[in-house]
Amino acid sequence: MDENTTRTNCHEGGHAVAAIFQRVPFEYVTLDSTSQWAQLGHKLLVDWACDNATLDQIVNRSVVALAGPYAESVITRQAVDTSGPDRDAICRILQSYEPNHTARDSLWRYIQDKTVALVHAHWSFIVLTAEFLEQHRTLSRKWLVTELFKLSNDVGPIMDDYATYLC
Numbered sequence: 001m002d003e004n005t006t007r008t009n010c011h012e013g014g015h016a017v018a019a020i021f022q023r024v025p026f027e028y029v030t031l032d033s034t035s036q037w038a039q040l041g042h043k044l045l046v047d048w049a050c051d052n053a054t055l056d057q058i059v060n061r062s063v064v065a066l067a068g069p070y071a072e073s074v075i076t077r078q079a080v081d082t083s084g085p086d087r088d089a090i091c092r093i094l095q096s097y098e099p100n101h102t103a104r105d106s107l108w109r110y111i112q113d114k115t116v117a118l119v120h121a122h123w124s125f126i127v128l129t130a131e132f133l134e135q136h137r138t139l140s141r142k143w144l145v146t147e148l149f150k151l152s153n154d155v156g157p158i159m160d161d162y163a164t165y166l167c
Helices: 003-021 055-076 085-094 101-121 123-136 141-151 162-166
Strands: 028-030 138-140
Touching: 003 028, 003 055, 003 101, 003 123, 003 141, 028 141, 055 085, 055 101, 085 101, 101 123, 123 138, 123 141, 138 141
Parallel strands: none
Antiparallel strands: 028 138
């Protein structure tokens, strides 16, 4: 993979792996901008709306949105870039949480810390997902969970309950 492809694949892999481990449902992750699942470029098909969501659901969705840019920053060794669609998703998610300014700042720091921990803990799965994306371009959640589950004894933390990760 060339450098740009690696960045993109790890970015989308970060979103997908975070969604699996945060139990945020998604249908597909794709690199194919012409795919029936993609509207604008690379995409993880997630419903970002958090109407009537619990704080845990808001945090989990925010971690998924931030995991892509963070995984990309690990590859590029540059600052996390949350511009564009990722920023829009995070803003949409956090709009449903409106405490005072101090509480929002604390929540944002918590989300960042949780994202960093998740990406580092599951880096091997993110890299595998990036490689799968290079081969297949579009991955369904079920296919990806199945493949990662098969490999979980060899890489990273063990996924002990397959059905739990299918959402």
